[in-house]
Amino acid sequence: VTSDEELSAGQLTAWRTFMEMQEVLRGRIAALLQADSKLSNADYTVLVALSEAADGRMRAVSLSYALQWEKSRLHHQLTRMCKRGLVERQCGVGRASIVAVTAEGRAALNAAAPIHSRHVRQLVFDRLTKQQAEQFAQISRTLLDGLRHDLSG
Amino acid sequence: VTSDEELSAGQLTAWRTFMEMQEVLRGRIAALLQADSKLSNADYTVLVALSEAADGRMRAVSLSYALQWEKSRLHHQLTRMCKRGLVERQCGVGRASIVAVTAEGRAALNAAAPIHSRHVRQLVFDRLTKQQAEQFAQISRTLLDGLRHDLSG
Numbered sequence: 001v002t003s004d005e006e007l008s009a010g011q012l013t014a015w016r017t018f019m020e021m022q023e024v025l026r027g028r029i030a031a032l033l034q035a036d037s038k039l040s041n042a043d044y045t046v047l048v049a050l051s052e053a054a055d056g057r058m059r060a061v062s063l064s065y066a067l068q069w070e071k072s073r074l075h076h077q078l079t080r081m082c083k084r085g086l087v088e089r090q091c092g093v094g095r096a097s098i099v100a101v102t103a104e105g106r107a108a109l110n111a112a113a114p115i116h117s118r119h120v121r122q123l124v125f126d127r128l129t130k131q132q133a134e135q136f137a138q139i140s141r142t143l144l145d146g147l148r149h150d151l152s153g
Numbered sequence: 154v155t156s157d158e159e160l161s162a163g164q165l166t167a168w169r170t171f172m173e174m175q176e177v178l179r180g181r182i183a184a185l186l187q188a189d190s191k192l193s194n195a196d197y198t199v200l201v202a203l204s205e206a207a208d209g210r211m212r213a214v215s216l217s218y219a220l221q222w223e224k225s226r227l228h229h230q231l232t233r234m235c236k237r238g239l240v241e242r243q244c245g246v247g248r249a250s251i252v253a254v255t256a257e258g259r260a261a262l263n264a265a266a267p268i269h270s271r272h273v274r275q276l277v278f279d280r281l282t283k284q285q286a287e288q289f290a291q292i293s294r295t296l297l298d299g300l301r302h303d304l305s306g
Contacts, residue, residue: 005271005274006267006270006271006274007270007273007274007278010286010290011273011274011278011286012270013290014286014289014290014293015273015277015278017290017293017294017297018289018290018293020221020297021293021294021296021297021300022175022179022293023221024221024297024300024301025296025300026175027221028300028303068173068176068177068180114159117159117160117165118158118159120160120164120168121158121159121160121164123296123299123300123303124168124296125160125164125168127295127296127299128292128295128296132288132291132292132295133163133164133167135285135288135292136167136171136292137163137166137167137170137171138285139281139285139288139289139292140167140170140171140174140175141170141174142280142281142285143174143178143276143277143280143281144170144173144174144177146276146280147174147177147178147181147276148177150181150276
């Protein structure tokens with residue numbers, strides 16, 4: 001059921017707390033990742049996506065869709081990562097642009113992942129009860145499904 | 154209790170879903186705000202903070218702390234908003250830099266707020282049960298308190 005009303009006072013407080021929380025959390029996680037691994041959040045996200053793809057390769061257009069990033073944002077990000085040797089552009093069939101993670105990119109990800117994982121555990125999951133962690137997962141899933149449904153509609 | 158372990162498989166899934174959700178949600182909210190009101194998320198955040206301060210004014214350093222933004226980020230943001238007439242810089246006591254919302258800034262915020270509020274309601278609260286909305290608020294509060302505690306420690 002979609003309503004056309006504004007937020008209640010309680011909802012507004014909840015929303016502001018959420019927005020502030022996610023902003024501070026993203027900032028903290030990004031700072032730790034950069035300090036530990038010299039990777040930005042965006043670098044890390046791209047490396048995870050490619051490393052989990054078959055042969056460590058994806059079409060740029062598929063990567064753009066998977067990350068929900070606009071083409072120009074992805075292009076600039078990949079250019080920076082290419083220069084640092086973390087990914088490489090390859091020729092695909094026809095004019096398809098293919099992006100592949102390099103051995104150096106995999107090594108950077110493998111070094112960063114366990115450290116990043118511990119930070120997320122300490123900043124998020126160690127602070128929630130088991131029940132809250134389940135609620136956190138369920139609420140995120142519900143909201144994401146709704147957002148995706150809007151896009152496909 | 155702080156653990157030194159990595160994330161479990163379930164936690165990793167929950168974390169990735171959360172990160173994707175908040176990224177898509179922020180993007181959607183930002184796009185709607187821009188389309189409706191010609192304000193970025195950052196513009197909106199600054200206008201809300203100033204409009205709720207006494208006399209619509211804050212010391213830049215207090216604003217920076219309240220938003221948890223680095224000084225240079227706030228400086229660039231305020232420069233853009235000054236040029237558009239949404240805020241103005243004023244001389245404070247001694248060398249303190251003061252930022253004030255203008256009548257134009259208040260008008261822009263007042264026009265944007267109810268539309269923004271309806272979008273948040275439709276994208277978030279209409280999709281959660283009353284119980285989930287309470288969980289969402291409580292989890293955000295718990296995580297934010299933890300992050301703030303880290304900073305003050």
